[in-house]
Amino acid sequence: MPRLSAIDRGRAIGQLQAGNRPAAIANVMGVATSTICRLWTRFQASGSTRDGARSGRPRVTTARQDRVIYRQHLHQPFLPATETSRNTVGTHGAPISGTTTRRRLSANHLYCRRPARRTLLTAQHRQQRLQCGHEHLNWNQRQWRDILFTDESRYCISHADGRIRVWRRHNQRYAANNILQHKAWGGPSVMILGGIGLNHLVGPVVFQGIGPGRGNGVNAQRYINQVLGPTVVPYFQLHGNLTFQQDNARPHTARATTAFLQQNNIRVMP
Known part of the structure; x- marks a missing residue:
């Protein structure tokens, strides 16, 4: 049933005061007879046709529970909202919903997002990086120009392996033209190394014989035979x-690699 507008409420009260029956008024206005009766009762009690103040749906969590939920996820950012919901009993005597948990977190400016992925760093790694930054903080251009920075990266050939989005209709997730296809084992890829300095450029060097499976990745011997020996x-x-x-990847720090660099008098940045 539609709600009566302020004008219709006034018209209904006028017709009731004129002696018309509630059922007849309700039929003309397209509402239930009980709606007209409640309107008349409210008008007689308060002299107004306005809606009374509503308390709204009662909250299922207390202010203290809201603070606990916020602090839990502030200190444990990877804690699933569903787990918090299962462990939080609301004022209605049952566990709260995941939606409620997410609303409480959003109200405190904590939002569900995809985490950034980075290399695992221990406390020692962080300390070493900070120390390296302090040691080279005041280096000038002349000192940096003699550094050759190198790194390698894997590139997938069969498909893009970055974050991709698809624009599609509702319920069309598995339509053939909306599916991003790739090989079950990841597909073919190439490993490429390059080096760059202020006035220097090395590569790109494409590794040969690299593929899926144990023993087919970059190891110290391939690093020496395909990069250091013929190029560096x-x-x-x-x-x-x-x-x-170079970074601290295992092929770079292996004894064979270290010995090869020393034999060829190549100074390595610590």
């Missing part, structure tokens, strides 16, 4: 006083 060593011999920078 000749470049350093040609350009003289350079310092080689």
Whole structure:
């Protein structure tokens, strides 16, 4: 049934005061007879046709529970809202819903988002990085120009492996043209290494024989045979006083790699 507007309420009261029956008025206005009767009762009691104040739906959590929910997720950001819901009994005597938990968190400016993915760092790693930053904080351009920064990256050939979105209609998630297809084992890919400095450029070097499966990744021997030997060593011999920078991946820090760099007098940035 539709709600009566302020004008219709006034018309209904006028007709009731004129002696018309509530049922006849309700039939003309398209509402239930009980609606007209309640309107008349309210008018006689208060002299007004306005709606009374409503308390709204009672909250199922107390203010203290709201604070507990907020603090739990502030200190445990990966805690699922559903787990908090199961462990929180509301004022209605039952566990609260996940929606309620999410609303309480949103009210405190905590929102569900995809987490950023980064390399695992221990406390020692962080301390070492901070120390490295302090040691090189005051380096000038002349000092940095003799550093050759290198890194390798994997690139998928069969499909884009970054974050991709699809625009589709509702209930069309599994339509053939909306599915991003890829090989079950990840598909073919290439590993490419490059180096860059203020006035230097090395590569790109494409690793050969890299693929899925145990033993088919980049190891120390492939790193030496495909990168250091044919590319890095000749470049350093040609350009003289350079310092080689690489990350701490296992092929880079292996004993064979360290020995090879020392044998060829290549200074490595610590």
